[in-house]
Amino acid sequence: ADRLDRYRNVEPDTAELLGVLIRAVGARRILELGTSNGYSTIWLADAAQSTGGHVLSIELDPQRTEQARANLAAAELEDRVELRTEDAGVVLAGGADGAWEFVFLDAERPAYPGYLPDLLRTLAPRGVLAIDNVRSHAHELVEFTALIEREPRLTQTVVPVGAGLRLAVLDSG
Template identity: 45%
Template structure:
């Protein structure tokens, strides 16, 4: 349950990330967190779907991971969060410990494409994409395979970075059996339902 105190703590962490990014020039060192309303949206989707296996591509410092982990805990599930940068996952591990959510998340430092290629069929109830957007089209065949029937895929930055997201969105919309809609929440959330 998202208590007022928990929401306040999450918002405080987000504000801390915003202050950090405002004075950090190097993109690799920035946190680039989702917005709190995006986090709440992800939590709602995961809870409503009853998602037990959630895959996150792009851990950063774990702000989005926290929202997904809260839903996974409520659903008696697990989050697998992938990032290629070990230092970002160390920050995420610290934040997960701060919110006592370590037991609900597996942090995997790897190339997401390699991990997706080996992931089991129909193994994900919800996938959250918030990484290098130009790589998403290469992920799509593997994402189709691992998404369970009725599963959701959410992509951040659909409205803030439309040019970078357009090739992936075009592939999704051209694939039979998938429904997609963009919501003006945070930086824009493309929500894809595997309707097959």
């Protein structure tokens, strides 16, 4: 269990779906909150390479950031990713309005309710917000789920892939 906690990775089918979505919407400005060791980041970066895009990936743990850096280098995708060891909430708060076309949220779940206003502000019109672990950790996401499901500017669904992936698209107007 300790090893699994250290290397929090998305399921392969979730990673594949994220890559397909980025390609489908042509996202070029991609934000990942919760890098871990970079497994999901590799999928995001691979998709970004096909769209001509770039990934900003945020991780609080410096050891995980360095693991991700090594993994991205091994995958020869480091030129598509900026890795930062920083608090996700700080990055979101400092982000420009409409900055991100695709956001993958897989960070510290108790912080999600506080992230929501800045997630919505920094998401571009028709931007995609993908949130992992919504089924496996539903008990940790009760407050966030209640908030996001009441958000009238989002069209959303939960996809039964991996640990459960909520997909939300911000309305264009």
